[in-house]
Amino acid sequence: MTKNAVLLLAHGSPENVADIPEYMKYVTGGRGLPESVVKEVQHRYGLIGISPLRCHTVGQQTGVQRETGVSTYIGMRNWHPFVADTIEQMKQDGIEHCVALCLAPQNSRTSVGLYRKALMEKNPPFTVDFVESWHDHPLLIQAFAENHRAGYEKARAEASHDLPRIFTAHSVPERTITEGDPYEAQTRETAALVAKGLGLKDAVWRFAFQSQGMSGGTWRGPTVESTLEGLAKEGHRGVFFQPIGFVCDHVEVLYDIDIGFRDFAEKLGMKIWRAESLNNSATFAQAIADIVRQRLAAQAVTV
Numbered sequence: 001m002t003k004n005a006v007l008l009l010a011h012g013s014p015e016n017v018a019d020i021p022e023y024m025k026y027v028t029g030g031r032g033l034p035e036s037v038v039k040e041v042q043h044r045y046g047l048i049g050i051s052p053l054r055c056h057t058v059g060q061q062t063g064v065q066r067e068t069g070v071s072t073y074i075g076m077r078n079w080h081p082f083v084a085d086t087i088e089q090m091k092q093d094g095i096e097h098c099v100a101l102c103l104a105p106q107n108s109r110t111s112v113g114l115y116r117k118a119l120m121e122k123n124p125p126f127t128v129d130f131v132e133s134w135h136d137h138p139l140l141i142q143a144f145a146e147n148h149r150a151g152y153e154k155a156r157a158e159a160s161h162d163l164p165r166i167f168t169a170h171s172v173p174e175r176t177i178t179e180g181d182p183y184e185a186q187t188r189e190t191a192a193l194v195a196k197g198l199g200l201k202d203a204v205w206r207f208a209f210q211s212q213g214m215s216g217g218t219w220r221g222p223t224v225e226s227t228l229e230g231l232a233k234e235g236h237r238g239v240f241f242q243p244i245g246f247v248c249d250h251v252e253v254l255y256d257i258d259i260g261f262r263d264f265a266e267k268l269g270m271k272i273w274r275a276e277s278l279n280n281s282a283t284f285a286q287a288i289a290d291i292v293r294q295r296l297a298a299q300a301v302t303v
């Protein structure tokens with residue numbers, strides 16, 4: 001019988017501020033970034049404390065292994081455990097085939113494309129069934145909707161009135177989209193499916209790109225900032241956020257939304273709330289498990 005595994009590929013993040021300069025070299029493929037950008041990222045990590053990305057990713061690995069009964073590994077592009085080290089471990093464990101899935105449901109060449117490259121350029125000594133995207137999987141949509149509903153109910157009670165909602169995804173350079181990347185269509189589709197699952201009318205929600213890069217160039221909008229300004233002009237005094245491109249908490253949730261957008265909104269006279277990230281959601285682990293089972297069943301038929 002083939003020795004199968006699941007390989008969860010993820011961004012990766014250091015836990016400590018001191019490791020940020022080295023981490024940024026991995027993020028930019030060795031190019032590095034201006035000192036001012038590195039300092040700003042260090043400042044943001046300092047404000048959130050320890051980044052929980054690795055901890056949540058390990059929790060998700062445990063959830064997928066529990067749901068599938070298949071050995072599950074994690075490999076990061078930009079920090080430990082690096083993809084190369086994980087491949088070595090899988091080799092030692094005698095893995096013959098793996099389903100590789102990125103912890104980024106929507107496909108962009110700036111995320112999934114780079115994770116795939118990090119894996120394939122190491123010539124793994126096992127066959128790889130690579131999942132390109134899973135942005136519309138019903139259980140992923142359900143997991144987002146569950147967290148949205150729970151968070152919105154609390155926010156609605158606190159605000160004592162209905163709130164408009166903003167679904168967000170990480171921005172990418174403008175040319176990534178104009179050159180044909182599927183990312184924008186897929187992020188918008190995830191948002192629309194979650195809104196549909198919640199029974200929301202189109203008028204009560206928006207989609208915006210967050211976390212435009214700090215090193216210049218034109219990045220895809222609409223920005224969250226312009227969307228907040230538009231809502232403030234319409235007379236809204238509160239907003240409910242849900243990031244649908246990230247599957248756990250990290251600096252771009254805990255700083256960009258919880259601190260950056262909170263402060264920006266405050267200046268417009270608005271208060272913000274946010275849905276909890278998927279983190280250890282059981283429905284989320286079941287979504288990945290469902291994809292893994294389908295892929296392994298198809299593999300068994302074709303072998």
Ligand SMILES: C=CC1=C(C)c2cc3[nH]c(cc4nc(cc5[nH]c(cc1n2)c(C)c5CCC(=O)O)C(CCC(=O)O)=C4C)c(C)c3C=C
Nearest residue numbers: 011013027028041108110111170172173213214215250251
């Ligand atoms: C789909 C696109 C991207 C996702 C999803 C994404 C997630 C993600 N990013 C960080 C941390 C950083 N990313 C940085 C730069 C950067 N990010 C993307 C795209 C996505 N990131 C691009 C295209 C770039 C530019 C890279 C380059 O070569 O210049 C940085 C550097 C600072 C900055 O420019 O903002 C950091 C830090 C995390 C933690 C994360 C989710 C897990």
Ligand SMILES: [Fe+2]
Nearest residue numbers: 011027170211
């Ligand atoms: Fe990024």
Ligand SMILES: [Fe+2]
Nearest residue numbers: 170211213252
């Ligand atoms: Fe970013």
